[in-house]
Amino acid sequence: xxxxxxxxxxxxxxxxxxxxxxxxxxxxxxxxxxxxxxxxxxxxxxxxxxxxxxxxxxxxxxxxxxxxxxxxxxxxxxxxxxxxxxxxxxxxxxxxxxxxxxxxxxxxxxxxxxxxxxxxxxxxxxxxxxxxxxxxxxxxxxxxxxxxxxxxxxxxxxxxxxxxxxxxxxxxxxxxxxxxxxxxxxxxxxxxxxxxxxxxxxxxxxxxxxxxxxx
Ligand SMILES: N[C@@H](CCC(=O)N[C@@H](CS)C(=O)NCC(=O)O)C(=O)O
Numbered sequence: 366x367x368x369x370x371x372x373x374x375x376x377x378x379x380x381x382x383x384x385x386x387x388x389x390x391x392x393x394x395x396x397x398x399x400x401x402x403x404x405x406x407x408x409x410x411x412x413x414x415x416x417x418x419x420x421x422x423x424x425x426x427x428x429x430x431x432x433x434x435x436x437x438x439x440x441x442x443x444x445x446x447x448x449x450x451x452x453x454x455x456x457x458x459x460x461x462x463x464x465x466x467x468x469x470x471x472x473x474x475x476x477x478x479x480x481x482x483x484x485x486x487x488x489x490x491x492x493x494x495x496x497x498x499x500x501x502x503x504x505x506x507x508x509x510x511x512x513x514x515x516x517x518x519x520x521x522x523x524x525x526x527x528x529x530x531x532x533x534x535x536x537x538x539x540x541x542x543x544x545x546x547x548x549x550x551x552x553x554x555x556x557x558x559x560x561x562x563x564x565x566x567x568x569x570x571x572x573x574x575x576x577x578x579x580x
Contacts, residue, residue: 369396369426369441372415374403376568378578380481380532382422383564385437388528390560392448394441402573435469438525450528452520461519461526464506468529475499479540480578481532483568489541490580500542503533508547517554531555540580 371389373382389396401421403409409419416423416432424431426444431437442450451458474495492500510519510526519526534555537543555561 366444367427369394369424369444370399371396371437372399372401372421372423372425374401374421375571375573375575376400376564377483377571377573378403378481378575379421380476380535381420381434383481383532384434384528385422385424385441386564387531387558387560388438388441388450388525390563391523391528391558392445392450394445394448400571402571403575405575405577435465435529438465438528442525449522450525452522452524457514457520460510461524464510464519465526465529467506468533472499472503472533475503475533475536475542478580479536479542480580481535482539482578482580483535483565485539485579487539487541492540492542496542500537503530503537504543504545504548507551508545511547511551516551519551523558527555531561 369389371386373379373386376383386398401412401415404411412419412421415430417430418432420432422432422434422437424437424440426440429440431440438450452461474493478492478496479490507519507530514521518524519530534552537548538552538556543549
């Protein structure tokens with residue numbers, strides 16, 4: 366089997382790229398990466414050279430070209446079964462998939478108003494009621510998963526569910542959206558991951574600034 370190759374956008378801003386990158390990195394799957402920076406002025410047309418949707422991330426592996434972050438993470442869980450990217454218990458696995466799908470399909474208000482930004486100084490942002498609704502729902506999802514599993518990750522050990530919510534951890538942190546205790550300690554656990562720190566360090570070193578993502 367060859368080593369997977371993940372093509373991603375800017376580490377500072379590309380929330381969908383962060384998810385499969387963190388999933389592989391946190392559980393120790395060896396992979397190669399290529400950062401293809403955003404070029405908003407040209408509508409990111411260069412992404413079409415490797416991505417059928419013109420979006421990142423894209424995973425290339427053993428002749429396959431895969432897009433859509435959640436599908437990539439499903440593929441990784443199957444291709445690398447030994448690292449258990451989904452919980453082993455089938456009920457927990459079902460719940461993990463449910464909350465991953467809820468993230469993938471939802472929380473538009475939060476995503477639109479509070480872009481992931483690894484470099485942003487921590488500073489509270491005034492948000493509207495739709496964003497507050499998303500924050501409350503996500504905090505409830507996390508609290509219920511952590512209560513049931515006992516933590517420190519949503520389903521005990523790190524899983525695809527944690528990777529899926531990782532950009533939200535950054536948003537909650539830098540925009541000071543949720544200071545609830547149970548959720549805070551989960552956020553601290555995530556941000557203390559060695560792979561999280563590696564991504565963040567690389568993001569801080571990137572020279573590119575996307576003005577519309579700076580809130
Ligand atoms: N549903 C896709 C979303 C991918 C996506 O929107 N990626 C953004 C970067 S985070 C992108 O490529 N944007 C470029 C564009 O839309 O021109 C996934 O889960 O991978």
